[in-house]
Amino acid sequence: MEPFIKIKSIATPLNKVNVDTDQIIPKQFLKLVQKTGFGKYLFYDWRYEKDGTIKKDFVLNEPRYKDSKILLARDNFGCGSSREHAAWALLDFGFRAVLSTSFADIFYNNCFKNGILPIKLSEQVLQKLFESRSDIEIDLEKQTITNDDAIIFFDIESHWKRILLEGLDDIAVTLQYDNAISKYENTQRSSSLRVS
Amino acid sequence: MLNITEKILxxxxxKTKVSPDDVIFANVDKVMVHDVSGPGVIAVxxxxxxxxxxxEKLWSPEKVWVAEDHFVPAADKISAQNVVLLTQFTKEYGIEKHFKYGMGQYGICHTLSHEEAMVLPGEVYVGGDSHTNTTGALxxxxxxxxxxxxAYVLLNGKIWFKVPETIYFKLNGKLPDYVMAKDLILKIIGDIGTDGGAYKTMQFGGSGISEMSVEERxxxxxxxxxxxxxxxxIEPDQKIRDYLAQRGATNYSEVHGDPDAQYEKIYEYEASVLDPIVAKPFSPENITVARDLSSVSLDKAYIGSCTGAKLEDLRAAARILKGRTVKIRTEILPAAISIFRKAMDEGLVKIFMDAGAMVGPPTCGACCGAHMGVLAKDEVCISTTxxxxxxxxxxxxxxTYLASPLVTAASAITGKITDPRDVK
Structure with a gap:
């Protein structure tokens, strides 16, 4: 996974609440089994007309957001189906961070597994970012979001921070410690009572 | 003072005790993948x-089971290839519990989880599908x-969890006739919103739940x-034990919450005042009583999915459809082939066909817009999904309007959203 240290780009404002994973990547693309190449199908029904031409009025299609790495979203982003393809599609399109007031749980975890930083912000702070037109810089080490107007601090669990900063693959990393984990677990188990 | 979820985790x-927000590393008892998450896991x-x-090997192949349900019967060439891929995977890693389409028992993964007693009380069960929550009723x-x-669980048998807070929904009294569990859960979602349970456990209890059948739960x-x-x-009781015993499962270790278990919040519902509920497009929280929508004209009624095509859902639909004729396209797809068989033996399939409805094979199919009955532009559907x-x-x-099988069947015979109590 590509490490996430610092990114700077314009933020794409997706002004919708309860965006479910079927909007992020519609069901017809779930049959594809590789992890890459989903970017062209991201937000498919919003981005394309039936004949495959681009819908000019959808925010992702505006030329100024072409190289955006940051997505601004509203409440409960990523709800619905557990499909990890949603995270794969966002990443493949170029997004490295999603900022919202809240995320659906499975989607939130899927982001970290794929090198995307989901940041939870208060509604007030998020609104300011929606209104701002300047580039945003996200510094994961410092846990800051900076634009022309402000510096905003955000929270992230230290485990996830390390995974992203170092670009670690969650599975491979944990399996490296398999012996130590098993040893610890066994000690814990033998020294504690079982719950009936 | 632990509740059932805390005790299981x-x-x-x-550990002897965990509290909400503790991060724990839990041993997993069962894992499920299907024809969408399976190929995803294979990609990982x-x-x-x-x-x-x-x-070289999975942590414990006998604890893994596989269903083919989303794009089967193979919707197209890619779906067919994915099923082949899944078959190669289960063969390579020695997974024997693979419910293959068209071979004995098969159906929707969440339905098989209870119909085949794949998951037992007290276990930690994870699956590559968001509706894995279903099986918590056991x-x-x-x-x-x-x-x-x-993929991580398949290799290691463990997974991190942050212990969730539990919100408790207490149902006082038995649901009235014509009101089903679907109406109650739609009401609850309408009350707390589509993120009202975010990273929490929703536990159900009270006299109304004790009265409720396993399938309704x-x-x-x-x-x-x-x-x-x-x-x-839901805490297991005698109904759960009987249900599992009928399926040959008697050896498990139940977990129950302490009498003074802690909950983040308790909601109480009086069963007697509940009405048939419908969720309007485009959110399950967008609810109203069915009678408010009697002017909504429909193109199709869909009775299917892990939510609304269990045997009792089919019995409910048959109760309304018996001796009547559908006015709109009506598609009924039992959630597992064993349920299809029982519906046949009980005469439900004949009732459906006499009413003019289509009866199809088990599949996630049109519930997720995959195939087998998807909707056209501007089409309006009432669905048990x-x-x-x-x-x-x-x-x-x-x-799509979401409703109980009773409301859906009543609407099928009138062509408009109909409260089943108004069908004469």
Missing amino acids: ARASG FEKLKKSGMRI GAFAAGLGHTDV LTLTNMTTEAGAKSGI NRNFPGRMGHVESR
């Missing part, structure tokens, strides 16, 4: 192999995971997903 992580495996990791901790997390836990919940759960986001069942400009 404590036991699974070798391939990536790991490419990066140099050696994967008294297990059941939660959906993404592909990477499932499964409808409640199934749709906790639509409130954003990590899991849904669980989601009605834009485009969920087909075209992004189609519209």
Whole structure:
């Protein structure tokens, strides 16, 4: 996974609440089994007309957001189906961070597994970012979001921070410690009572 | 003072006590993948192999089971290829519990989880599907995971969890005639919102739940997903034991919450005042009573999915459809082939066909807009399924109303959204 240290780009404002994973990547693309190449199908029904031409009025299609790495979203982003393809599609399109007031749980975890930083912000702070037109810089080490107007601090669990900063693959990393984990677990188990 | 979820997670992580927000490393008892998450997991495996990791075996193949349900019968060439891929995978890693389409028992994964007693009380069960929550009605901790997390569990048998807070929904009294678990859960989602249960466990209890059948309870836990919940759960009782015993499962270790268990919040519902409820497009929280929608004209009625095509859902539909004729396209797809068989033996299939409805094979099919009955632009459908986001069942400009099998069947015979109590 590509490490996430610092990114700077314009933020794409997706002004919708309860965006479910079927909007992020519609069901017809779930049959594809590789992890890459989903970017062209991201937000498919919003981005394309039936004949495959681009819908000019959808925010992702505006030329100024072409190289955006940051997505601004509203409440409960990523709800619905557990499909990890949603995270794969966002990443493949170029997004490295999603900022919202809240995320659906499975989607939130899927982001970290794929090198995307989901940041939870208060509604007030998020609104300011929606209104701002300047580039945003996200510094994961410092846990800051900076634009022309402000510096905003955000929270992230230290485990996830390390995974992203170092670009670690969650599975491979944990399996490296398999012996130590098993040893610890066994000690814990033998020294504690079982719950009936 | 632990509730059932905390006790299960404590036991699974070798601790005597856990509290909400504790991060624990839990042993997993069962894992499920299907024909969408399976190929996703295989993709993760391939990536790991490419990066140099050696994967020779799974942690415990006998604890893994596989269903083919989303794009079967194979919707197209790619879907057919995915089923082949899944078959190669189960063969390579020695997974014997693979419910193959068209071979003995098969159907929707969440339905098989209870119909085949794949998951037992007190267990930690994870699956590559968001509606894995369903199986919590048996008294297990059941939660959906993404592909990477499932791959991790397949290799290691463990997974991190943050212990969720539990919100408790107490149902006082038995649901009135014509009101089903679907109506209750839609009401609850309407009250707390589609993120009202986010990273929480939704537990159901009270006299109304004790009165409720096992299959009806499964409808409640199934749709906790639509409130954003990590899991849904109900304490096991004699009905659960009997249900599992009928399926040959008697050897398990139940977990119950302490009498003074702690809950983040308790909601109480009086069963007697509940009405048939419908969720309007485009969200399960967008609810109203069915009678408010009697002017809504429909193109189709869909009785299917893990939520609304269990045997009792089919019995409910048959109660309305018996001796009547459908006025709109009506598609009935039992959620597992064993349920189809029981519906045949009980004469339900004949009732459906006499009414003019289509009876089809088990599949997630049109519930997720995959195939077999998807909606066209502007089509309006009433459905016993669980989601009605834009485009969920087909075209992004189609519209789905979510309802119980009774409301759906009543609407099928009038062509408009109909309260089953108004069918004479």
